[in-house]
Amino acid sequence: MQVFETVRGLRQFLAAHRATNIRIGLVPTMGSLHAGHISLVHAARQECEVVVMSIFVNPTQFGPQEDFAAYPRDLAGDLQQAREAGVDVVFTPTVAEMYPTGFLTEVRVSAITALLCGASRPGHFHGVTTVVGKLFHIVGADRAYFGQKDYQQVTVLRQMTRDLCMPTTVITCPTIREPDGLAMSSRNAYLTPAERRAALVLWRTLQLAQARLAQGERHGDRLMATLRNAVAQEPLARLDYVAVCDPDTLCEVAQLAGTVVVALAVYIGATRLIDNVVLQVPPSA
Numbered sequence: 001m002q003v004f005e006t007v008r009g010l011r012q013f014l015a016a017h018r019a020t021n022i023r024i025g026l027v028p029t030m031g032s033l034h035a036g037h038i039s040l041v042h043a044a045r046q047e048c049e050v051v052v053m054s055i056f057v058n059p060t061q062f063g064p065q066e067d068f069a070a071y072p073r074d075l076a077g078d079l080q081q082a083r084e085a086g087v088d089v090v091f092t093p094t095v096a097e098m099y100p101t102g103f104l105t106e107v108r109v110s111a112i113t114a115l116l117c118g119a120s121r122p123g124h125f126h127g128v129t130t131v132v133g134k135l136f137h138i139v140g141a142d143r144a145y146f147g148q149k150d151y152q153q154v155t156v157l158r159q160m161t162r163d164l165c166m167p168t169t170v171i172t173c174p175t176i177r178e179p180d181g182l183a184m185s186s187r188n189a190y191l192t193p194a195e196r197r198a199a200l201v202l203w204r205t206l207q208l209a210q211a212r213l214a215q216g217e218r219h220g221d222r223l224m225a226t227l228r229n230a231v232a233q234e235p236l237a238r239l240d241y242v243a244v245c246d247p248d249t250l251c252e253v254a255q256l257a258g259t260v261v262v263a264l265a266v267y268i269g270a271t272r273l274i275d276n277v278v279l280q281v282p283p284s285a
């Protein structure tokens with residue numbers, strides 16, 4: 001496995017491969033790897049001859065009061081996991097390499113970035129699209145792999161590639177869960193044992209949404225009220241948002257039909273966790 005810290009080194013290495021017309025798959029990460037990331041590598045491995053993983057805690061997607069400094073970092077452990085998972089190339093740039101003095105450009109997707117997580121994390125998605133757009137260019141990725149846990153992120157990145165005619169195909173891979181249902185996330189490491197138990201409220205709430213749809217609920221507002229109430233039952237949880245929304249526009253849906261996304265963000269203590277499910281609303285009897 002090759003490891004590069006510079007854009008120049010990575011590009012020189014990949015140029016030789018690209019000349020042979022192979023597919024390059026990119027798995028963008030912020031490190032602190034878990035089984036969710038490794039599943040993305042496996043998906044990339046199946047479809048691409050060269051698998052590149054980026055490990056970069058991107059400062060521009062964190063708000064001033066957020067956890068950029070505290071975000072878990074373990075480069076040695078990450079490199080070992082990447083090697084074992086079959087990654088060919090790791091790109092671990094410094095902040096100065098990605099945002100050198102004089103950097104002035106930002107990639108912004110509008111509208112859908114103001115909803116859901118964008119409402120409570122202003123500017124977050126502009127940081128994501130800027131860094132991911134840059135990574136797509138640096139790597140020349142044919143395909144890039146992301147987890148469904150970040151449903152809005154994937155929707156925003158797809159919009160970016162479509163609008164800017166980027167040649168990279170965005171692939172969404174299933175959310176990987178702990179045996180009790182908690183979605184894998186690097187931020188789970190922040191949870192105390194009591195918070196870890198409380199965090200199950202996210203998965204319970206998403207399962208409740210599925211059950212209510214199966215029982216015939218078709219009113220978006222009523223379903224969201226039920227889900228808000230479910231989160232409120234957990235004393236260590238503070239709801240940021242719950243939404244039942246259209247899978248493409250991310251706008252809330254009043255009359256539930258077809259495919260809907262149920263997404264939520266919940267603070268467990270000081271840790272903000274997100275999760276979602278994509279559901280088919282059963283045809284009404």
Ligand code: PAF
Binds near residue numbers: 056058061131132150
């Ligand atoms: O999902 C993440 O880990 C990050 O948002 C990403 C896509 C690596 C961009 O920094």
